[in-house]
Amino acid sequence: MAAVRQFQITVDCAEPGRVARFWCAALGYVAPPPPDGFASWADADRAQPPERQGAWSACVDPTGVGPRLYFQRVPEGKAVKNRVHLDVRVGVGLVGEERVAALEAECARLVALGATRVRLLRADGVNESCLVMQDVEGNEFCLD
Template sequence: MADVKQVQITFDCENPMRVAEFWNHVLGYVFPDPPPGFDSWDAFDATLPPEQQGGASACQDPNGVGPRLYFQRVPEGKVVKNRVHLDVRVVTGLRGEERLAALEKEATRLEELGAQRVRLLPADGFNESCMVMQDVEGNEFCLD
């Protein structure tokens, strides 16, 4: 059997710090510690050439279970729908009206952080309801 590999999920974005802060709040993640010899990421960032400053950020599960998220600045803006997206599992096991109420509550919380609702995908007999949303830079994700 092959060894299981860890993954990091990378987001192309305009403002890596803003997107990382959003996902920290969504997932309960934290920023990783700064590199050795630096007391903050701002101090590390200040040592980079001006064109690289603010060009990357990351967040991670404080318990070390979930994948690390990495955010890198790219020159082009988002043009089309993501080919990969995150499903944020907030209502696992709930069904019907109870599920819809929990989705609504979490969607409202995330809107306060800058997310936008796209649409509700209603239960179809095979899949339960989920909410398609966008993060602060328009990256799609689902509340599931």
């Protein structure tokens, strides 16, 4: 049997710190501790050459269960739909209007953090309802 590998999810973006703060708040994640020798991430960032300052940020699950999220600055803007996206599981075990109400409540919370609501996809007999959204830089994700 193959070994299970740890992994992180990497997101290309223009403002890594801003996007990381959104996802920390959205998921209950936290910033990892700064590198050894630095009292804060701001200190570590100032130690970088100017072109590397603010080039990346990360957030981690404080319980250690979920994957690390890594955000890296790239020069190009987002041009097309993501090929990979996160499904934030807020309606697990819920069906019908109870599920939609849970999705809508979480949507309202995330919109207050800077997300954008795109559309509600209603249950179709095969799939339960989900809500398509975008984070603060337009990266798609779903409330599932």
